Amino acid sequence: xxxxxxxxxxxxxxxxxxxxxxxxxxxxxxxxxxxxxxxxxxxxxxxxxxxxxxxxxxxxxxxxxxxxxxxxxxxxxxxxxxxxxxxxxxxxxxxxxxxxxxxxxxxxxxxxxxxxxxxxxxxxxxxxxxxxxxxxxxxxxxxxxxxxxxxxxxxxxxxxxxxxxxxxxxxxxxxxxxxxxxxxxxxxxxxxxxxxxxxxxxxxxxxxxxxxxxxxxxxxxxxxxxxxxxxxxxxxxxxxxxxxxxxxxxxxxxxxxxxxxxxxxxxxxxxxxxxxxxxxxxxxxxxxxxxxxxxxxxx
Amino acid sequence: xxxxxxxxxxxxxxxxxxxxxxxxxxxxxxxxxxxxxxxxxxxxxxxxxxxxxxxxxxxxxxxxxxxxxxxxxxxxxxxxxxxxxxxxxxxxxxxxxxxxxxxxxxxxxxxxxxxxxxxxxxxxxxxxxxxxxxxxxxxxxxxxxxxxxxxxxxxxxxxxxxxxxxxxxxxxxxxxxxxxxxxxxxxxxxxxxxxxxxxxxxxxxxxxxxxxxxxxxxxxxxxxxxxxxxxxxxxxxxxxxxxxxxxxxxxxxxxxxxxxxxxxxxxxxxxxxxxxxxxxxxxxxxxxxxxxxxxxxxxxxxxxxxxxxxxxxxx
Amino acid sequence: xxxxxxxxxxxxxxxxxxxxxxxxxxxxxxxxxxxxxxxxxxxxxxxxxxxxxxxxxxxxxxxxxxxxxxxxxxxxxxxxxxxxxxxxxxxxxxxxxxxxxxxxxxxxxxxxxxxxxxxxxxxxxxxxxxxxxxxxxxxxxxxxxxxxxxxxxxxxxxxxxxxxxxxxxxxxxxxxxxxxxxxxxxxxxxxxxxxxxxxxxxxxxxxxxxxxxxxxxxxxxxxxxxxxxxxxxxxxxxxxxxxxxxxxxxxxxxxxxx
Numbered sequence: 001x002x003x004x005x006x007x008x009x010x011x012x013x014x015x016x017x018x019x020x021x022x023x024x025x026x027x028x029x030x031x032x033x034x035x036x037x038x039x040x041x042x043x044x045x046x047x048x049x050x051x052x053x054x055x056x057x058x059x060x061x062x063x064x065x066x067x068x069x070x071x072x073x074x075x076x077x078x079x080x081x082x083x084x085x086x087x088x089x090x091x092x093x094x095x096x097x098x099x100x101x102x103x104x105x106x107x108x109x110x111x112x113x114x115x116x117x118x119x120x121x122x123x124x125x126x127x128x129x130x131x132x133x134x135x136x137x138x139x140x141x142x143x144x145x146x147x148x149x150x151x152x153x154x155x156x157x158x159x160x161x162x163x164x165x166x167x168x169x170x171x172x173x174x175x176x177x178x179x180x181x182x183x184x185x186x187x188x189x190x191x192x193x194x195x196x197x198x199x200x201x202x203x204x205x206x207x208x209x210x211x212x213x214x215x216x217x218x219x220x221x222x223x224x225x226x227x228x229x230x231x232x233x234x235x236x237x238x239x240x241x242x243x244x245x246x247x248x249x250x251x252x253x254x255x256x257x258x259x260x261x262x263x264x265x266x267x268x269x270x271x272x273x274x275x276x277x278x279x280x281x282x283x284x285x286x287x288x289x290x291x292x293x294x295x296x297x298x299x
Numbered sequence: 300x301x302x303x304x305x306x307x308x309x310x311x312x313x314x315x316x317x318x319x320x321x322x323x324x325x326x327x328x329x330x331x332x333x334x335x336x337x338x339x340x341x342x343x344x345x346x347x348x349x350x351x352x353x354x355x356x357x358x359x360x361x362x363x364x365x366x367x368x369x370x371x372x373x374x375x376x377x378x379x380x381x382x383x384x385x386x387x388x389x390x391x392x393x394x395x396x397x398x399x400x401x402x403x404x405x406x407x408x409x410x411x412x413x414x415x416x417x418x419x420x421x422x423x424x425x426x427x428x429x430x431x432x433x434x435x436x437x438x439x440x441x442x443x444x445x446x447x448x449x450x451x452x453x454x455x456x457x458x459x460x461x462x463x464x465x466x467x468x469x470x471x472x473x474x475x476x477x478x479x480x481x482x483x484x485x486x487x488x489x490x491x492x493x494x495x496x497x498x499x500x501x502x503x504x505x506x507x508x509x510x511x512x513x514x515x516x517x518x519x520x521x522x523x524x525x526x527x528x529x530x531x532x533x534x535x536x537x538x539x540x541x542x543x544x545x546x547x548x549x550x551x552x553x554x555x556x557x558x559x560x561x562x563x564x565x566x567x568x569x570x571x572x573x574x575x576x577x578x579x580x581x582x583x584x585x586x587x588x589x590x591x592x593x594x595x596x597x598x599x600x601x602x603x604x605x606x607x608x609x610x611x612x613x614x
Numbered sequence: 615x616x617x618x619x620x621x622x623x624x625x626x627x628x629x630x631x632x633x634x635x636x637x638x639x640x641x642x643x644x645x646x647x648x649x650x651x652x653x654x655x656x657x658x659x660x661x662x663x664x665x666x667x668x669x670x671x672x673x674x675x676x677x678x679x680x681x682x683x684x685x686x687x688x689x690x691x692x693x694x695x696x697x698x699x700x701x702x703x704x705x706x707x708x709x710x711x712x713x714x715x716x717x718x719x720x721x722x723x724x725x726x727x728x729x730x731x732x733x734x735x736x737x738x739x740x741x742x743x744x745x746x747x748x749x750x751x752x753x754x755x756x757x758x759x760x761x762x763x764x765x766x767x768x769x770x771x772x773x774x775x776x777x778x779x780x781x782x783x784x785x786x787x788x789x790x791x792x793x794x795x796x797x798x799x800x801x802x803x804x805x806x807x808x809x810x811x812x813x814x815x816x817x818x819x820x821x822x823x824x825x826x827x828x829x830x831x832x833x834x835x836x837x838x839x840x841x842x843x844x845x846x847x848x849x850x851x852x853x854x855x856x857x858x859x860x861x862x863x864x865x866x867x868x869x870x871x872x
Contacts, residue, residue, distance in 0.1 A: 015860035383703075385700075406617070409705060
């Protein structure tokens with residue numbers, strides 16, 4: 001009788017120990033091979049083969065690949081991890097869109113993050129164009145994809161004629177977005193002007209549906225605004241210095257001196273820092289990943 | 300030391316999925332079987348005989364009570380080296396040959412590897428299956444399986460053997476062989492506990508019997524004592540047919556051969572029967588006492604709920 | 615104690631063999647031979663990869679099917695056919711029965727995989743003409759596949775201890791699929807919040823994990839496989855199978871046989 005109870009006890013303990021142990025081991029295994037499952041996408045011979053192997057469940061498989069991509073890159077983009085495997089991004093998006101040609105978010109994600117340079121992107125603008133051309137071919141009624149294509153042509157490849165063409169199509173197709181048409185004209189005439197770039201980022205922010213893409217666009221807009229604001233503010237500091245012979249102690253002093261109408265706020269809504277030697281810096285540089293002015297280390 | 304002690308074992312089943320109702324398979328009872336006995340466990344189907352055996356073998360758990368086998372707790376695995384079990388309608392691994400099956404079981408029961416081949420040969424001889432040693436069990440008839448069943452129950456030379464309906468599926472020759480085997484087991488000093496509903500086997504073989512009906516133990520004792528409770532019968536033989544109706548009215552079934560009539564009656568009907576024959580002026584040939592059988596016991600004692608047909612108890 | 619387990623294991627192996635399980639090797643041999651000959655004819659420059667990918671995938675698939683089909687019946691069949699009665703009337707402990715059955719089926723799969731491995735290496739030799747150091751990864755991949763079998767067998771046995779063969783087959787197969795995507799499941803769990811996160815995380819860690827055990831693609835490309843991965847995978851398989859077997863024992867100990 002006690003023998004029976006001790007067997008039950010022994011195996012119950014064994015059950016708990018093994019369950020906890022295997023969970024810990026799995027955790028360790030995950031840490032040891034963070035991208036291994038994603039890496040297999042590099043070994044897939046072709047999407048066609050994969051499609052056959054998925055026995056008709058290619059939609060589901062596309063969803064799985066897409067989710068893996070978002071999960072992996074999403075977390076790493078937010079934290080700007082240096083060791084991100086961007087070499088996997090294009091193959092992942094390519095396979096995903098081969099398995100499911102209508103997975104629009106995958107194309108949009110590629111437009112933003114294949115083009116940007118590391119650590120915020122793969123730095124592969126040509127691949128982005130390839131991906132978007134594929135998307136446009138399979139989804140001719142999606143004006144967003146034409147917009148993204150024009151976007152890449154304009155900002156990364158500096159092909160203003162091709163960009164204008166793409167924007168025109170995005171704006172004028174049935175169901176298209178007329179707000180894009182000015183971009184077509186702007187690309188053709190003002191190619192290279194930063195105002196056009198800012199307008200494109202703003203438009204991306206307005207119409208993007210994915211959180212990551214929108215946040216990215218917002219960061220660009222803010223960074224560009226910061227790059228405009230800082231020289232202006234520093235010129236005001238110089239103006240104060242010329243009038244009073246020393247650098248201002250703070251923004252309030254500049255406001256009272258009539259140099260500025262009030263205490264300025266940066267594009268993210270925080271107050272600027274005024275250094276002793278007259279430089280203007282932002283409090284949270286990580287909100288402006290693309291800015292070249294107002295960032296502490298670069299000044 | 301008693302071989303088996305059943306101490307208020309009981310088993311109740313909950314039936315049904317949503318609204319559970321209870322079905323009592325076995326009511327608590329006390330029973331002791333001594334070493335060296337051949338003990339018969341009798342009762343109609345559904346009485347609880349197989350349930351009792353499954354409880355003792357540890358195949359099902361009791362809802363109450365306990366048991367001791369060979370002085371040890373009935374769940375003690377080491378005790379099982381000394382017991383053998385033949386279940387009702389046994390199934391064995393049909394992909395094994397008779398030899399392989401017996402070897403496997405012998406190994407599991409802890410028989411030393413070196414002893415196994417001889418034991419197999421001896422036991423196969425004992426149950427008359429030597430010719431089929433190398434035949435796969437899937438080719439065996441029911442009778443052959445039954446013999447192998449007995450063989451596996453004794454291959455490891457246990458002190459106590461449990462047999463659930465050992466005669467079932469056997470032709471009269473086979474049944475005789477099993478009876479002889481049980482007797483020889485007894486001669487070896489083993490205890491045999493077997494359940495059956497063939498009463499004549501119990502009468503000839505058993506030292507004691509227990510009678511079970513509808514989950515309840517109704518009687519335990521030596522056969523002679525039980526039948527004595529029921530009272531004797533007499534067989535009356537006479538010549539002529541005229542007395543038949545009168546005899547039948549007294550409860551005797553008449554069988555006529557040529558012009559001799561045989562009838563079996565209760566002892567107390569003897570005098571009225573002889574009177575009836577004399578009144579019919581027919582010639583009385585013989586009066587012979589007939590011992591009461593377990594059949595009579597069943598009919599009388601268990602009455603409602605069981606019938607006896609051709610020497611077997613049916614529920 | 616160990617003698618009884620050994621005997622039960624051997625008998626389980628014998629049953630599988632007499633059930634003609636090993637005939638699957640014939641199909642496998644035909645498959646590998648056919649593929650090799652075909653590849654020898656067309657020159658596509660990736661013969662090695664195809665042989666390894668095809669061969670190892672077939673080993674894995676055949677083995678999983680065998681593990682499930684036999685595993686689900688290990689206990690259920692014995693209860694159904696009542697062959698268990700005469701076994702449990704002997705000094706065999708119920709837990710010994712479970713462990714013995716498990717080892718018997720795993721042993722069958724190891725033997726089966728061994729012969730299949732010979733087939734894969736033979737085909738590889740045929741198309742590649744010689745072995746290279748990188749081919750050692752194929753042996754590691756095969757070892758991992760055996761670890762996969764260990765986990766699946768334990769799961770099939772767990773289900774067999776309390777449910778019908780059909781239901782066990784469905785559940786085990788479902789867990790096999792889930793286990794292939796277990797990594798994704800854990801990833802999803804990390805993306806949820808609050809109470810849902812707790813529940814999903816627990817579920818995700820209860821599932822079997824086959825992603826780490828699948829190095830078929832890597833071995834096809836002759837990539838080396840880290841020793842630490844071999845160690846942790848082994849530990850994982852042993853622990854997970856141990857948990858499933860412990861569960862099976864706890865259930866079976868309590869089971870009333872009909």
